[in-house]
Amino acid sequence: MLLNTTVEFTFTDPDNPQEFLNYLNDVLNCDVKGEDFVSREYFYQFLEFKISRTPRFSQYVHFIREDVLSVKKISSHPQKGFLLKTALQTQAYDACILCCGQNLKKISPNQFSSSIISPYPASALNQFRDEKLLIIGSGLASIDVLVHLSKNHFRGEIDLLTRSAALPSVKKRDPALQVPEFAAFLADHNKGTSSGYEKLNSLVRAIDSYCQKKGSSLSYFQNYKPSLTDQLHYDYDLCRSAHNIWEDIIVDIIYALNNIWPDLTNREKDYFHTDIEPWLGRLLDAMPLKSADAILKLAENVPIQFVSHEKATQTHYSAIINATGLDKPSTSIFLQSLAQDGLLSFNHAGGVKTCPQTGRTKTALHLYSCGAINRGESYTSGSIYWTALTAQKISQTLLSR
CATH class of the missing domain: 3.50.50.60 (FAD/NAD(P)-binding domain)
Incomplete structure (x- = not known):
């Protein structure tokens, strides 16, 4: 199960993605929606419940x-x-x-003058209404924070401190199956490759070839806009205009990377992290379309911007939210x-x-x-x-x- 996220992305059976949500509402009478966050205690109860309903396992499994x-x-x-x-x-x-x-990563309190809090559980964010906040990190944890603040009708100011100065891209769905057509593209580009560098670059070329054949281009997704809201609008429009061809092959890309990864040298991995992951990581970790909707709605009423480390350490915030991810x-x-x-x-x-x-x-x-x-x-x-x-x-x- 995927934890530290909304209920809609928490399940044990990919063929039944509503199972946890149904359990909360039908068994526990919680009255929650897919975009809600819930306590980890519910995850534990759900696993116990599911095991208890499976006789061939329940006699052997003890919590x-x-x-x-x-x-x-x-x-x-x-x-x-x-x-x-x-x-x-x-x-x-x-x-x-x-x-x-x-x-979760820990942040040294000596760097900042404000209190540092974790975004999990999300209920910790309910106290904020019109304050000036700093979110450290720009991955999916920061998306969870922004979505929750939007849901709570937050009307303060938000700064984001991050090395990448870019949010994840936007996607409509998570494909569950591999695409044979892309596998053929990848096999063709992999011919004659030997080093890790060549395999990584052949994967990039295969992604681009596939996108171009489907009427899109990888260059669309390597294009960075000057501000957070401009970039989010740009990614949002690409998603809504059916240019996100890469969504169909996310499973293939991850599968290919995972198979390449064990054979890469540390230097080749560093090359990937420096030259490829900045844009590819945004696609693979893309936020759901409705999360983008919520953040754009928040941005209509709240100034949201990336800030430098120097500015962040010189600014007083009501609170600093540690969304740096996992240590x-x-x-x-x-x-x-x-x-x-x-x-x-x-x-x-x-x-x-x-x-x-x-x-x-x-x-x-x-x-x-x-x-x-x-x-x-x-x-x-x-x-x-x-x-x-x-x-x-x-x-x-x-x-x-």
């Missing part, structure tokens, strides 16, 4: 609501399993799968303790290193890692699609024991 303090090998023999310790109990397990996600898994004290015990190690991006075939953190151990903490092992380690693929590999490995 323990406690913080994990440590995971230790039972002995030096790798097949003996692990001891998992909480404040109240210690349990032995044959295998352990780490799915603990990432923490590196390597900053987790819990994961650091596992690394110190030799149970895992971290990669160049600060994520947990895993075996691409099995999901194991170490070849001889039955300790596995799945989801966002595998940051850097693929391009989108935390995406639902790639997490599900990793989970499948882990399941196959466990069943083959």
Whole structure:
């Protein structure tokens, strides 16, 4: 499940994307809409409810609501399993799968004179009506903040501090399937490629060729406007005018990147982050059309602008909203303790290193890692699609024991 977002994007079954929303309204009588944010407690209750309705799983699955303090090998023999310790109990397990996600980045309060708050839960933003706010970050977390402020009829001032000085692009939908036609384009452009640089650039050429064949152009989406609202209007109009051909092949692009990623050198990854990701990342992380609607409505009544770090540190804000996103898994004290015990190690991006075939953190151990903490092992380690693929590999490995 994708958390820290609106209800409409939270589900466990892609064929039934309304399942969580229906659970909230039909079972818990919450009266919420798809664009609403809800407490994480509801996610937990939903998972318990779903498991309880699946007899073949419910007898084997047990939920323990406690913080994990440590995971230790039972002995030096790798097949003996692990001891998992909480404040109240210690349990032995044959295998352990780490799915603990990432923490939000922390901002040093010494940089600013105002209080710093997290945008999650979104109810923390309900206190603001006409203040001057600074949002740090311009990814989807900042979009969540802007949408929530719009919903609350905020009428103050908003500054955004970000390295990219650009919001995500705008999209109508999330395609669920790959497009065979694009796969053919990519295969054609990949002929004769050997280095990571060539593979990355051939992917870009394939995207452009596909867009041009469909009457669009990749150059439309590499065009930056002078202001936040100008850029948002531009992206919004492209989306509404059916130029967003790239929307059809998002799954293909992510799949291609994830397959290229493990073989890239750190220098090739740095090249991608510098030369390709600034525009491609805006497309892959594009906001829903109705989020853009909400932000444009907010911008009609509220000045919203990007500001420099120097100006932000010299300005007094009623509050600073930390929308910088997720921190590196390597900053987790819990994961650091596992690394110190030799149970895992971290990669160049600060994520947990895993075996691409099995999901194991170490070849001889039955300790596995799945989801966002595998940051850097693929391009989108935390995406639902790639997490599900990793989970499948882990399941196959466990069943083959």
